[in-house]
Amino acid sequence: MTYLLYVIGIVILxxxxxxxxxxxxxxxxxxxxxxxxxxSIGLTVGSWEIIIAFILIGCNALLVKQxxxxxxxxxAMITGISIDTWLFLLDDFLMPIAWYSQGACFLFGLTGIGLxxxxxxxxxxxxxxxxxxxxxxxxxxxxxxxxxxxxxYLLFLILAYLFNGPIGIGTLLxxxxxxxxxxxxxxxxxxxxxxPAGSS
Numbered sequence: 525m526t527y528l529l530y531v532i533g534i535v536i537l538x539x540x541x542x543x544x545x546x547x548x549x550x551x552x553x554x555x556x557x558x559x560x561x562x563x564s565i566g567l568t569v570g571s572w573e574i575i576i577a578f579i580l581i582g583c584n585a586l587l588v589k590q591x592x593x594x595x596x597x598x599x600a601m602i603t604g605i606s607i608d609t610w611l612f613l614l615d616d617f618l619m620p621i622a623w624y625s626q627g628a629c630f631l632f633g634l635t636g637i638g639l640x641x642x643x644x645x646x647x648x649x650x651x652x653x654x655x656x657x658x659x660x661x662x663x664x665x666x667x668x669x670x671x672x673x674x675x676x677y678l679l680f681l682i683l684a685y686l687f688n689g690p691i692g693i694g695t696l697l698x699x700x701x702x703x704x705x706x707x708x709x710x711x712x713x714x715x716x717x718x719x720p721a722g723s724s
Contacts, residue, residue, distance in 0.1 A: 526647045533644025534599065538606030540636025545569070545611065546618050547630035550692025552637070552702060553680035554654060560689030569611065570604030577604075580653035587660055596653045599644075603652060630694045638705035642713040669710065670703035677702060 544551045545559060558572040567575075577600030585592040620626040645655060654676065661672040677699040684691055 530647035537640025542610035543633030549694030556684035556689030560687030570608035573604035642709035673703035
């Protein structure tokens with residue numbers, strides 16, 4: 525069950541990220557940074573997912589004063605490859621032009637990101653470094669996951685702007701709603717996967 529949640533979660537997460545990128549309304553600050561780096565410097569969006577993950581693993585290790593969680597790099601690699609695969613498969617097929625089709629594409633993407641993240645985090649196996657950083661900040665700030673996630677979104681929004689990432693109304697909606705959506709699905713997935721009392 526654990527590995528099934530892990531795999532399904534990452535696949536849904538990568539799909540959600542790809543849909544927000546392709547919506548044309550602006551991706552999340554972190555994903556906008558990845559796209560901006562890809563277009564400014566080169567390499568694929570998924571490749572930058574892996575590179576940034578490697579940097580964040582080092583930062584997380586310093587914050588919690590523990591050994592680097594290298595399994596998180598494995599998750600980032602799978603996620604990066606999945607993002608590139610979804611973008612390749614959907615690029616010619618999905619080209620929303622009208623505002624309502626762009627909005628639908630974005631909303632499906634935002635939902636996918638929240639659900640996918642909640643599913644694979646519930647597996648408790650090798651979190652993506654940015655999600656691990658979210659959980660670390662949640663403990664440090666003694667706040668909700670919504671506040672911790674929103675704080676990180678604002679930080680990456682600044683970086684995405686510096687690298688000319690795809691920032692738009694969708695980016696703003698992600699900053700405002702991303703943490704709320706994740707919190708909603710975290711609660712629902714936890715209830716779904718919680719074992720009944722007395723079960724073996």
